[in-house]
Amino acid sequence: MPKTKKIIAEPSLTDSQYYFSREMSWLEFNNRVLHEAFDPRTPLIERLKFMGIFSSNLDEYFMVRVSALKQQVEAKVSQLTSEGRNPQEQLDAICDRLRPMVIKQHRHFEQALRPQLANQGIYLLDYMDLNQEQRVYLQRYFEEQIFPVLTPLAVDPSHPFPYISNLSLNLAVVIQDPETEEEFFARVKVPKVLPRFLQLPENLQLQHKGQGGAWTGVPLEQVVAHNLESLFPGMNIQEYYPFRITRNADLELEEDEADDLMLAIEQELRKRRFGGSVVRLEIQSSTPPAVREMLIQEMSLEESDVYEVEGMLGLSDLMSFLALPRPDLKDAPWSPVVPARLRRLSQPTSDRNGPEGEDGEDFFSLIRKQDLMVHHPYQSFSGTVQRFITHAAHDPDVLAIKMTLYRTSGDSPILNALIAAAENGKQVAVLVELKARFDEENNINWARKLEKVGVHVVYGLVGLKTHTKIALVVRREENRIRRYVHIGTGNYNPKTARIYTDIGLLSCRDELGADLTDLFNYLTGYSRQQSYRKLLVAPVNLRDRMLSLIYREIENCKNGLPSRIVAKMNALVDKRIMVALYEASQAGVQIDLIIRGICCLRPGIKGVSDNIRVVSIVGRFLEHSRIFYFHNGGEDEVFIGSADWMPRNLDRRVEAVVSIEDPDLKKDLQEILGTMLSDNRHAWELQPNGRYIQRRPAADCPELSSQKILMEMAASSTT
Incomplete structure (x- = not known):
């Protein structure tokens, strides 16, 4: 009999086996952050920084992501995620993956980093290690500076268990009445208004080879703990145990029912300060079962919500050591450069930004000649984007300035420039996104300041966050009106612009000016704009356009044409896009993805994603730029x-993506992507099993750090 041909079923690209959990992928990203604290190639104080970032990231993860999963469990939500887990199964998986990471973090700090700091003259001591003279000084400091701030809170039938604020560090104190021998429990909050690490005066510091920049100090909570007798006079202090809690801090806002969005958010912020339910309890591993059980019971927690650590709690405070004057233990300083085209302009005066050039050339004339692309922090934010807005604010020919504000600093020069523009009689409109998580209060403050000087302030669209980074300047030039635009990947924030990598386009192309005018009208008025000339706008046409670009590469590949996709972003979660990428891989399209954080796509699966490679770069700067390349x-x-x-970017946020049309700028972007793909220092390759492996240079190859290379390229452009 003839052999029957075996039919192999095509894989279903929606099958959960082809997708990683968003929550687990984020944990893998934070594990890569933690690795920088272990890597001996990272300068010592920078290792403390990464350890602090790891802890700070976890705080937000529990406040937002874990709390959302716990709410789903309480609501008995059984819906499976794309990777096939229900909410409780996700929480269980998070615990299983996270606990070893936390143990590893604290053990490394106590056993490796603290001794290494001591070897460099930075002594973070335990109170028990202090000599008598040092203890006397700290006792006096306690009485004068700490004691007046403390408020001990008893727990007994007449004193209910006190409210424990979010992210607060506390001492659980067990006290005995010497007369009745009865034991009581009290809580003492370690005050955040004081430094977490108290430095001893110079004459009491440990000597280290006479080296400058030495430091000796102790954690604040230990100074409080060893002086508890002052708080409970006449009582016997039996024992004390530090603990720290994390609460649900996500805002619950019903926009449709809010008559005044700003007022509604302010009310929610007050609730956040008091905090929602407790979602995590951190305690030292030496905490006895009785104290542990009481804390669990009083805060309505499960055993799975408790994280035991060895040593200090709250390692996010380690970032304060970045202030130490020890450049030998930090990354080499970096000063962003001004692009060569802008260096021809003289520096602006303090109160206006023009005329600038020797030949009357100003910022606007340079943009009229050719589009300008800026790359932060390699290029200066203050010398480019900030200068653009400041120049516009004082230019007598500028009629109007419009921009979006998602996150900015508390002392934003750009916002001050907009205030000056309004005072100069210009039409100024700013969309302030009040729902930018954890920046709501800062944005409310800026909104009020802007409104006071006559700036038109709007707060975005119901149901959508305005996340796009755009600015529009309208200028009268001879007998016409010309529009100048900035379209970027990052926030208008001069502080984060020094540590986040972002790209922006400055242009006066007519079609872009018209598109931004339409987009601002959509944001500030009543509009159902469904088409744009050059912009890709979410939630209008961005998803469909990206999908069409992917499918065009598929068709080109099937027709024998060269095809390739390179995409750099912070996260890849959208299932429709991932399915399209799988289909492109199956067609033979070569795909490289540079994804800093969450990636739910599973690369390297035979017959599904074997033409897809995913790398993540975690280095000195936070990779934040988004670049999308299609070979076409x-x-x-x-x-x-x-x-x-x-999905949140494509469906629930207003976003703007722009095509770069200048051939020189396209080459620059391709060079940036190529540099990042060649990285063998800070690049991690995603494996089919969900784990990442850090690249290492071969024995005969040099170490290539993409961020270092881009700094060197920027520096060489000034010579």
């Missing part, structure tokens, strides 16, 4: 913008 049969198309490939 040799007619390359490159885009930058504010959107990741996530």
